[in-house]
Every structure is written in structure tokens, then in C-alpha cells.
Amino acid sequence: MKTIKGPALFLAQFASDEAPFNSWDSITKWAAECGYKGVQVPSWDARLIDLEKAAQSRDYCDEFKGVAAENGVEVTELSTHLQGQLVAVHPAYDQGFDGFAAPHVHNNPKARQEWAVEQMKMALSASKNLDIKQHVSFSGALAWPYLYPWPQRPAGLVEAAFDELAKRWTPILNHADECDVDICYEIHPGEDLHDGVTFEMFLERVNNHARCNMLYDPSHFVLQCLDYLDHIDIYKDRIKMFHVKDAEFNPTGRQGVYGGYQSWVDRAGRFRSLGDGQVDFGAIFSKMAANDFDGWAVVEWECCLKHPEDGAREGAQFVKDHIIRVTERAFDDFADGGTDDKINRQMLGLEG
Secondary structure (H helix, E strand, O other), X not given: OOOOEEEEEEOOOOOOOOOOOOOHHHHHHHHHHHOOOEEEXXXXXXXXXXXXXXXXXXXXXXXXXXXXXXXXXXXEEEEEHHHHHOOOEOHHHHHHHHOOOOHHHOOOHHHHHHHHHHHHHHHHHHHHHOOOOEEEEOOOEOOHHHOOOOOOOOOOHHHHXXXXXXXXXXXXHHHHHHHOOEEEEEOOOOOOXXXXXXXXXXXXXXXXXXXXXXXXXXXXXXXHOOOHHHHHHHOOOOEEEEEEOEEEEOOOOOOOOOHHHOOHHHOOEEEEOOOOOOOOHHHHHHHHHHOOOOOEEEEOOOOOOOOHHHHHHHHHHHHHHHOOOOOOOOOOHHHOOOOOHHHHHXXXXXXX
């Protein structure tokens, strides 16, 4: 068995124009002061990283890692959630997602997609230069507007969407293989890869690509009423990253999974700071240890109630308290009788 690394913090929800969240040097110092040993980096945020330089220059990456190390944290992974989203966008979301892209490709879906693919490849090259083996992204979505089968979906619609999704991602997965980096898709509502079945549909279409893997985040499964513990056992060989995020689901006679178009604070399903929700993290960390997961436990703070800085500080200690330092021996080794094959056969009545 292996011991999970951590705690680490995803910086996307904290980066801002205000100190100490406005520069790589200051935000990594702050993260270390909160108790974190690692940070996951949003590759789209120029306040923290120059992605183009990182893709081209190992010297830049060495300096980038050096600043983090001097401040007491390690770079765990890069994220391309926003760019990955733009690899596949249904026209209904064109305007909503344009803001994720560079201004020069706004109002031009074809150019925006090409930009997103290039961003993905740069991020994977940057991961290679940073000596990082895992990378997290969204899959994007073409079929999401048709999630609920009303009006009835025409035959072949979903299949065509997943065929196209696989066609767009296969060259990116091949580049990931060249970089020796796994792409870990966050299984997430709004993405065509939003549960285990859809991940399998995609995996089959990319010919079980070795670089097609998964980020595990139980909060999204609580809100879907999906068995998040069984999910770990089913996909343990593909789960290469882990977001530690809490959630709660409290349905009423007025609303359930769909949330009635309410704001986050008024929904039946809500994200919460660690320890304030319903996720059984004791069971999750136990399964991760039993399954030899040796990646990072990365806190992703998203809470509809608590202040983010409080959530971050509490989250670091929460993860520390849940990481299991795995045992190197069995608890009953003291009673080992030191038997051999001959004695074993005698005990089974196979030898006189």
C-alpha cells in the first residue's frame, strides 16, 4: 500500500488582484502558511504562470518550481479546466463560454476550439518541463443540452456527439503520451464526461487510451446521488487525481437534483467546506489507501456559505487528519508461526 501525498490546494478559487493572491511568490507563501505542502495551478491565470513560457522553457519551469520550493510548497499538477471546456462547446453555450478564451477568438467558435487545443498541448508540454506526470482538465460537451430525454432524442444523436468528442481529444491524448503525462478528466456536470457510464463511452471511443484517466471528486457524485464509494473501486485503475471537496444533498417536497433554478445557497444540492457536508471522507481515504493511490489529496474549496480563507485553513488540517500513513506490516504479525509448505499440507490433511 502507498500513502497519499498532501495536503495540497487548488489555487483557482483564490487567485485575485489583491495581495497575497496576485503573484506566484506571494500565493505560494500564503498556501504554505495555511499548512499546505503542494499547490495545483490554474494554467490560464497569467498572474501565476506564463503558460507559453512554461511550455517552451525548462529553465522557466525550474525557476517556477524553485520559487514554490523556497516558499515551502511543491507544484502538484497544472489545470486546464477552462481550456478543456472549450475543446467541445455546444452552440447554446457559445456566448457563455467565450469569456474562457482569449479575446481574439471571441465570437469565432472554430478559432476558439483551435486555440483551446493549442492551450491543451502547451499545458501538457509545460507539465513535462515541470516533471509532472498528471494533468487535470474538463472534457467539454456537445451532448449536454440533451441530458434529459425530452423531447425524445433521435437515434444516433448521443453516439455522434461522443464520436466527435473522441475525435477532438485523440490528438491531445497522443501529445500527452509523447509528454509522458496522464490527462485526468474531472467527472463533472456540464461535461459530456459527467459519470462513470459516460467516461466509459468516451474511453471506448479513444481505444482505451492509456493517457485517458480520471480525477475523482466525490462532491459531484453526492449531488447526482451516485455511489461515490463504489465508484472508487470500479475505476481505481483510472483514478490518478483526487479533489477533496465536500457537498450536501437535502431534497425537499419542492426541489431535488435539478435545484429549481435556485442560487447555490438555496439549492437542495450544495458544495460545502470540508467537514461541513455529507461526504464520508474516512471511507474515501481508506479506499484510496487500500487501492494504492499515491497521488495528491488536493483541496478544492467551493462553499456557498463559508469564507474561502477560513475554508482553506480548515481544509489543510482536515486533509492532514484524514491521510492514512499506511502500515508496512500486518497487525497480527506477532502471531506468525513461521510455517512452511510441508506444515501447510499437513494442516490441510494432505500428508500423513
